[in-house]
Amino acid sequence: MTRDIIDINDFTILVEEGNSENPVIDSCFFDEPVIAVAFYGSGNVDLTVKYGDNQKTFKHTKGLVLSFYADEKVEFIHTVSALKPLECIVIATTATNLDKLPNREGELFSEMLYQLVHPKDHYVEGPRFFMTPEMQSIVNQVFRTRYEGKAKMMFFRSQMTALLAHFFGQLSMLSEQTISREELKKLQDAKEILTNNLDAPPSLSDLAKQIGLNTFKLKKNFKEIFGVPVFKYLQNERLTKAHELIRNQEATIQEAAWHVGYDSLSSFSNAFTKKFGFRPSAIKG
Numbered sequence: 001m002t003r004d005i006i007d008i009n010d011f012t013i014l015v016e017e018g019n020s021e022n023p024v025i026d027s028c029f030f031d032e033p034v035i036a037v038a039f040y041g042s043g044n045v046d047l048t049v050k051y052g053d054n055q056k057t058f059k060h061t062k063g064l065v066l067s068f069y070a071d072e073k074v075e076f077i078h079t080v081s082a083l084k085p086l087e088c089i090v091i092a093t094t095a096t097n098l099d100k101l102p103n104r105e106g107e108l109f110s111e112m113l114y115q116l117v118h119p120k121d122h123y124v125e126g127p128r129f130f131m132t133p134e135m136q137s138i139v140n141q142v143f144r145t146r147y148e149g150k151a152k153m154m155f156f157r158s159q160m161t162a163l164l165a166h167f168f169g170q171l172s173m174l175s176e177q178t179i180s181r182e183e184l185k186k187l188q189d190a191k192e193i194l195t196n197n198l199d200a201p202p203s204l205s206d207l208a209k210q211i212g213l214n215t216f217k218l219k220k221n222f223k224e225i226f227g228v229p230v231f232k233y234l235q236n237e238r239l240t241k242a243h244e245l246i247r248n249q250e251a252t253i254q255e256a257a258w259h260v261g262y263d264s265l266s267s268f269s270n271a272f273t274k275k276f277g278f279r280p281s282a283i284k285g
Helices: 095-100 106-112 133-144 149-175 181-196 204-211 215-226 230-247 253-259 265-276
Strands: 002-008 011-018 024-028 034-040 046-051 054-058 064-070 074-080 086-093 123-130
Touching (some): 002 149, 011 024, 011 074, 011 149, 034 149, 064 149, 086 149, 095 106, 133 149, 215 230, 253 265
Antiparallel strands (some): 034 064
């Protein structure tokens, strides 16, 4: 389990990563009240938030963006296992720092995260949604960067700014959408079905039947919510999972390709190179 704390301007960045063959419980607190946004990478790690006699549990965190206010009485608990590794980036600031942010960025927090800037409990949950491909790409790069020292700090600074920009941009778009909560749940179910069946995904029509939507609504609203067409999302998930398998030395390149549903090694290699900018053979475990 590794936890890096980085101060960038008036933000504190917490980068957590963990993997374990046996279930491990990791707990953390903030030493002062914070307004924060957490971005969860691959792994679907279990998250429990405890405050007083209250408790909230998140079982499907992969790709989750979670905004919140928390003070010193709030405990964040991750249960890490071999099947549910941890990749989490938390960008946090305090209410007193909002006025110090450049370019009136603090106004974004006050306008779009009002309930977090003016909390009424030890823990207040703000908007949460699943990452767009742009956010997911940034998170993947953060956990897979080869930079060190000052170059790494410069890279982190630029990526954290980009993540927050995407977060507020997506939040603005979601506030204008008219998709019902019930339909949003169905789209999230579709996303989960694809993630759990990378090697043999259902056809578009079968997926639509499974979640109870017609194919037109599935295609249109999936892209509107997640920022990418259904099978582009599937391809991104396949390649990200393959990258993880090869990097962790859990599979050869050929095995990783088969595991995520590619019959042709050349097709897999070309798609991998197009997404990550280097061939699978360049990965070092």
